Amino acid sequence: MTLTKAELRVLLAIASGPITLKELASKMNLSKSTLSIILHSLERKGLINIEGKRPLKAKLADNKPTQLLRKILLMLPKNWTLKVLSGSSLKMLSALKVEEPQSPWLVQLKANVSRATLHRVLNELMEMLIVGKKKDGYFVSERFAVLKDFADEYFYLQNSTRTKEFNEKAVLAWSGVEELILATETFKGKCFGDFQLTGLARFSDYGLPLISSGVYHYYWPAKELELEEIVIHALKMGYDARELLYVIVLLKAHPFSKERLKRLAAKFEVSPIVEDILEFLQGEAKSYPFPSREEVEELCKRYFGGCEGDSEGKTD
DSSP: OOOOHHHHHHHHHHTTSOEEHHHHHHHHTOOHHHHHHHHHHHHHTTSEEEEOSSSOEEEEOSSHHHHHHHHHHHHSOHHHHHHHSSHHHHHHHHHSOBTOOBOHHHHHHHHTOOHHHHHHHHHHHHHTTSEEEETTEEEEOGGGHHHHHHHHHHHHHHHHHHHHHHOTTOEEEEEOSSOEEEEESOOOOSEETTEEEEGGGGGGGGTOOOOOOSOEEEEESOOOOOHHHHHHHHHHTOOOHHHHHHHHHHHHHSOBOHHHHHHHHHHTTOHHHHHHHHHHHTTOOOOTTSOOHHHHHHHHHHHHSOOOSOGGGGBO
């Protein structure tokens, strides 16, 4: 779902203005069949429009990614643009933050890349001064914030398109690098194509059947979701006293990995509430919207016949 260099080369050729497919094939020295495949991909990704009948013309679509691309072309050499806005570099730019250092493991987790790719791309971007490094981690330099903006808008556009493929009325609830969570009023089972039901609706898998609010959340791309992921997805979609009560009971009743929960919390930016939940499970008092100990024990008895002790001793 990222941009390939071949796609980006064609996209940059179109950026100067509408061009016929014949002129574009000649300019790019590409066969009609190869160009057709690339143009179809760019059109599907929402970056270009093919208009007219004969001759057909290609032009940039009018959206945030293409508007940002035009800005980038005014500030960066073409060879730089080809290098940083394609492949793993594009994923890394979206995972990083502007002037806010993040640890390598977190950047890797957000970018969905291997460790070797992480360090290779970081080194390349640092050599170009696009990425900086401090003791706490890596960040995008303010001067190149537009590159991060493009990466974010590009993946948001792809995830929005993917959401509409699920259901025209579905809404993109969270956008990541080649992954998303959508919200829909349409229930399509636990697995629908490359989408997995997640969040509160999956608590029933662990013995906590909840009355549906009429909104369901699905994660893409499909994989077998683990307890920690389902909990973090639920918290990311919002939480009140009811949600917190059920999350706490679920974590008291089932073994889970604290380390994995914390890592996912950092990725989905819900670390503060997760830290509070873990402290509550270890016996610390928390005010509303946290439940009382009596509420927790009552729910544990109702669904699990009681929860022995706290989760601290059965994690990791």
